[in-house]
Amino acid sequence: MSGTPRRQLSVPAPEPARSGRPPLPPGPYLVVGLGRSGRAVAELLSQHDRVVAYDANPALAGVDTLKSRAEVHLGGDGRELLVGVRTVVKSPGVPREAPVVVEALRSGRTVIGELEVAWRLLPNECWAVTGTNGKTTTVELLGAILRAAGREVVTAGNVGRPLAALVGRIGPETTLVVEASSFQIEDTIAFCPDCAVLLNLGVDHLDRHGTVEAYHRAKLRLFEHQEPSAVAVAPVGVAVPGGGRRIAFGPAGSGAELEFSEEGLCWCGEPLVARSGIRLRGQHNLENAAAAAAAALACGVSAEPLRTALASFKGVPHRLEEVARIGGVLFVNDSKATNVESTVRALEAFPDGGLHLIAGGRPKGGGFRALRPLVAERCRAVYAVGEASEELVSDLSDCVPVERCGTLERALERAVARARPGETVLLSPACASFDQFRDFEARGERFKALVRRLSASDGAVA
Template sequence: MKRLTEFPYSNIVVLGLARSGTAAAEALLANDKTIRVHDKQATEQDETVIRLKEMGAEVIIGSHPISILDGMDLVIKNPGISYDNPIVAEAIRRDIPIITEIELAYYLFDGPIIGVTGSNGKTTTTTLVTDMLKKSERPVRVAGNIGIVATEAVQSMQDDEALVLELSSFQLQGTEKFRPTTAILLNIFEAHLDYHKTLSNYKQAKFNIFRNQTKDDYLIYNAEDKAIAEEVKDARAKLIPFSVHQKLEAGAWIDDKYVYFKNEKIIELKEIVLVGEHNLQNILAAIAAAKLNGATNEGIYRVLTTFSGVEHRLQFVENINGRLFYNDSKATNILATQKALDSFKQPTILLAGGLDRGNEFTDLKPHLKHVRAMVVFGQTASKLKELAAEVGIEKVIESENVEDAVHAAYSISEENEVILLSPACASWDQYRTFEERGDMFVQAVHKLM
């Protein structure tokens, strides 16, 4: 069990149980901290509530009593809880620090940390880095916004292991001292403004990934993202750029035939299984991080010649009578769908729609040239139908849900076409998560067989 020897707080409120809150509460209790746990949805009968009480926590469920902050010197909140939450807002008024459990995990682990963030591509890049290190026989664990909770993972890690963390803006906003030895900043565009309120707030949360780095650390960044390239000029870490359009002898890049890290050939482009220019960006970032943390060229090669994508991220599902089905349910915003569409040249049937956050879809227009038909669903169905009419897509079907959309798309499809689920919207109008939406798509495709 790792000890919180340098953690400067003793009386702590944990807001929200779920997995991250539970892991944080257990770690704090194991380190003799005084904690109060609050979760509006929990009940007295929940196993987690019973266990935490037995361990010595004060657990408050149901209402939002502001008095939960009395005598406390820190709040650890679930990343999904907004800063408008009454308890969080009051903590800010009282100048009580607010962090997420990523900060706590940092205090519990002394080994190398590879942090990955960006508006898109986090999960793919995190998975690539982890697999490249594993195939190179480098001890490594993966946690954060993917897989296991970071605070839980570090409890059983050795200091010679590398920890790869997928990090959301929600998690990074709640950090103070967090310092990855290798940071990856993939891209930034307008997203999650319902949470962060302004684009500036969102960017600053993302930039927290390198704020505390030193000259001994590495910052891998997208040289083609102007906002990032400008911001990293003030970084103290060693800068490692990547680009798919320019030669970068200090970083990762490609020419018309090969992938390079600095001036070393890594792999021939035609041998890479993963499709899409945006995935080439993810690959370059992953190669840089892997090489800087002990990966071998052989290990990297083994991953890139076999890895075809993670679930719900431009995941190839099946070839049915010459129709290629791809599940990109993770595309919860317009940029992600742009990149998915640009990954294909052949005629495509696009399945899109979901939660209406007030967005218009005008930015999709230049990317719809090879889209022959659309099947739309959810709250944004009417907006997407209007978009199709504006760009001259004549075949548009409105479906009840993703499952019906699969059957509708197949019924109008032709051989050698792509049927792509890339919703450009969050799933919460019909599905609890984008994973659930993607699973429904995959199941519907398999039923066609």
């Protein structure tokens, strides 16, 4: 594709953004779960009606500032707090099986999530991205594309900044690009993004959803309420609900509007950008770039700013993030790989092998046998940490040596002892972080700090 024409491609005229939203459900409100999104929505709703804020953790920190705006309760199962409450706002980390949520549903109260509460109060054009893997990268890439096109944009949602924190703080001309997890989507009632993007449907969160089918249904709810003025982007061959205008992406020859191959991207049969013009590493990121390009072009972004963003966007923290090269060994932080499929994609990004894989944490169900082919082909050893250690040993030890290391510190120490110049130490856990860390960011930051300590002692530049 070295001769890719540098011209603006023909794209459909964008429909005007939706500005209408359903009203807030009635208060008083009970907010269940006081993490980042719970605290943000409790503060927001306190401007509208009485708010009771509850978390099952009796020792939860960080809620003191909320006490001036809401009646805060910690510990217990929370069912007694439903008295006088008309709407329950559930944080995504709280399962629907929690006693207070079960009782709220049984009694006919409205149960809704922070994502939709905030969306109802924001008139902005809203794009939403979901999928098993690649959400954060694609959200931030879409943000980069829209900025290159001269638009004001804010990324939020599961990517880290609660949508509720933006109400009253951004102008109506700002486009929202939202990362939407299955936990957030299952708590929606009328959420209707102007552009909805499904990246892929794998296996994840079986510990929460129970079955693959239930997990996939939660993802596809993102499209249910779209109208013909909206855009629905999905992999070719995947049927999505709702009335949005379908745009497909898929491999070359699939007949999708946006096709990808090792040569690059094509839009409606015409070359768009060569693979060398996409900075992100790995086949999975080629697919993420295809999904982002399909969404942007379908919504009226021209080809030039799209090419500019694809050429300059280097990814997000904790996703195949190159931390340092020490003594010829590359250290890569992929802490955001919280499921097996994501780790498969990380391993695929290193075709030359020589990998020392640090994996483990809190498993999500389904085991690690799907890693076996790539581990056998590309890894010299696996260093198991956290609650998943025994399962990793059971599933992978006949492929390569698997060491029980317990902690991230010990795993890195053992990997450094084994690794040779030209090889890579890769943190790609295939597990949640909650057995030893607050979240995947904390796990990734700890890995980077440990590597930089090595780098300083080695004299290398991180």
